Amino acid sequence: MRTTPGRVFVVDDADALAREAAEEFERRAAAAVASRGRFTVALSGGSTPRRLYALLTDPSASFCKAIPWSRVHLFWSDERHVPPDDPQSNYRMARETLISRVPIPADNVHRIEAELPDAAEAAARYDDELARFFALSPGEFPRFDLMLLGIGPEGHTASLFPGTKALEIRDRRVVENWVPKVNAFRITMTVPVFTRAAAVQFLISGEDKAAIVRAIFDSEGPDDALPCQIIRPEAGDLIWLVDRAAASALPAP
Numbered sequence: 203m204r205t206t207p208g209r210v211f212v213v214d215d216a217d218a219l220a221r222e223a224a225e226e227f228e229r230r231a232a233a234a235v236a237s238r239g240r241f242t243v244a245l246s247g248g249s250t251p252r253r254l255y256a257l258l259t260d261p262s263a264s265f266c267k268a269i270p271w272s273r274v275h276l277f278w279s280d281e282r283h284v285p286p287d288d289p290q291s292n293y294r295m296a297r298e299t300l301i302s303r304v305p306i307p308a309d310n311v312h313r314i315e316a317e318l319p320d321a322a323e324a325a326a327r328y329d330d331e332l333a334r335f336f337a338l339s340p341g342e343f344p345r346f347d348l349m350l351l352g353i354g355p356e357g358h359t360a361s362l363f364p365g366t367k368a369l370e371i372r373d374r375r376v377v378e379n380w381v382p383k384v385n386a387f388r389i390t391m392t393v394p395v396f397t398r399a400a401a402v403q404f405l406i407s408g409e410d411k412a413a414i415v416r417a418i419f420d421s422e423g424p425d426d427a428l429p430c431q432i433i434r435p436e437a438g439d440l441i442w443l444v445d446r447a448a449a450s451a452l453p454a455p
């Protein structure tokens with residue numbers, strides 16, 4: 203049986219998953235700001251992070267006050283090729299549930315300009331933003347303090363879908379990716395960016411992820427590698443945070 207690298211935590215339910223993720227977010231933010239004066243985090247898309255953002259912004263919880271928002275820099279691992287006010291926009295979801303509710307400076311929100319007609323141009327501009335912010339030389343990759351990721355039912359993560367071009371790219375940080383499954387372009391960070399991260403945390407919740415979670419943790423051999431299995435920080439933490447519903451198809455320990 204293939205052993206999936208990283209640390210796997212199975213928690214009771216979606217609320218417990220959000221709490222664990224919020225505690226990790228706060229811990230890593232405090233450590234990064236203490237050592238480098240800033241915390242760089244790449245948000246995932248999709249709906250799973252909603253509960254996390256609700257907890258991070260809940261004035262009755264400790265996180266909102268404890269996190270040094272003025273030192274937090276938000277990026278996105280991927281974005282749909284839509285304007286920022288489109289219901290499909292990952293940025294819009296984060297703006298409504300997180301950004302608009304915490305004292306984070308506008309300059310600390312590094313949005314993908316997915317409204318640009320040409321997805322390749324949007325990717326190139328985001329690549330330039332990464333190079334500027336992280337002061338990267340050509341060919342150098344950023345090291346995010348934390349990268350949050352979800353997985354899709356067929357094992358995609360960010361907008362790295364099985365069989366798509368972006369999955370093979372190793373010499374660029376951000377690319378446009380035509381995704382036949384959704385019949386649309388996406389803009390996505392590439393595998394080497396995740397490889398370089400100080401921490402990648404997968405947030406996986408719900409019965410609808412049970413089959414793919416089993417495929418991830420129960421698959422045989424390297425040639426079965428799904429996009430979410432290719433993501434392995436070389437010198438960083440890989441954390442799988444899974445709730446019981448999503449882990450329900452795993453063989454009993």
Ligand code: 6PG
Nearest residue numbers: 247248249250352353354359360
């Ligand atoms: C996106 C995401 C994608 C997402 C998974 C899980 O833009 O859709 O980046 O990789 O994280 O599809 O989505 P849910 O959290 O909605 O299940």
